Amino acid sequence: MTVAIVLSSALSALVLVLALMLPSIAGRTVPFGVRVPAQHADDPAVARQTRIYRRRVLLGGIAAAAVGVVIFALTGETLLLPLTVFLLVGVWYGCFFLAHHEIQAAKAAGRWYEGLRQGMAADTRLRTDPPRFPWLWLTPALIITVATAVIGAILYRSMPATLAVHYGAEGVPDRWAAKSVGAAFSLVFVQIGVTALLGAIAAGIVLRSRSDIDPAHPVASARWHRSYVALGAKALLGLVAMIDLGLLASSLVMWTATVTSWAPLVVVLPILAGVVVAVVVLARNNREPDRGEEDTGLTHRDDDKYWRGGLFYVNRDDHALWVPRRFGIGWTVNLGNPRAAIFLAGIGALIGLAVALRFPG
């Protein structure tokens, strides 16, 4: 019981902090997912919406937490607690969308783009001499996965005849399976799947993500992109290692038939730590100073028409698969790209595998 409360509170706090920080960490010229010219980035309308957004998020966060407490008090069901996290994300997006809508209206009414020279920029060196994939950062995840398999092979003979394959919220096993290679190594397969998928995403971000260079200061912008994608890939690979570590710990609990109410913690704590670090690292968005680079006189083109609700990017003419996200931090897929379907199918398959294996959590 306590574990579930601690975990959902920690996750809710993380979401809330991220939501409150969002206006400061999002790109200056994309407040609440609306592309605005640099001279309007500090427009009174934007400042006003930022204030209103923060107040709404804070109130919404308190309301979501209260709903969680009431539901728990009425039902006593700990499995419902993670729902408050989803509720909070919903509230967050709602506040984001309201601000998005208002700024879009201010932008249209004030004709912010009138008379500006719109353009785009690209640095060919980002393609001909791309940032290196940080292979070294993949090794912890690989070592942990191999170590899990090796430890499992060593312990296999001494494992109990029935293995706990699913735990209730109290950390008490509630589903069992006869000992078999498939049951004992189920989490190793999840480790391999997660490592492959997130490793591929990290590689995709380094080699394929849209640079989205600011045409007003292309040189500094390209330099910043180069370091940010490397940072993003390292953060993701660090997260993979922490997920694999959580799965290793969970496998050990299963193999040694340990019964403790803190069992869910050994899985979720490393993952939570990995998520927190990744978020903190990726939050260093758009922080590159211009270093006196002369303004080219171009303004980033208004590409709002390709965004749905500031959330989904759909542009069939665009061959990029990964583009900088507008809601939250990191990257999102271009839903107008046929390869996005393949990618989403991969995610769906992995979630299906996890559900099928009923791994604890």
Add this chain to the structure above:
Amino acid sequence: VILNVDLGSDVPIYQQLRDQIVEAIADGVLIQGSPLPATRALAADFGINFHTVNKAYDLLRQQGLIRLNRGTGAVVTSTAADPAFRAEWTARARTLLAEAIVRGLPADDVLATCRSVLDSFRTAPPEDTP
């Protein structure tokens, strides 16, 4: 090399890309053997249709300035000016100079501009070695 596209310009995007690559070669930023991105990758960075980039690369290829590699992009090549190029270039220079004359620019100014533009090329250090 940084490529800029001005959407408000009367010059088509493929022409803007082509012109900037030619200038980068003249500048010495791109030298013989310097790689250029694959058309799809460059189009993705701009968020434009790859046919636009294809058109720019095709112009450069026809003019003997790049060699296209299927799938992997393009490489800058150098082709000496032949008589046909000289004739075609002279015709274009003629139009450009005529524009200066009809708008009343003094001949000395025109010559000085030509000189300073010529001098500005080949001063930048190359970014890629072959």
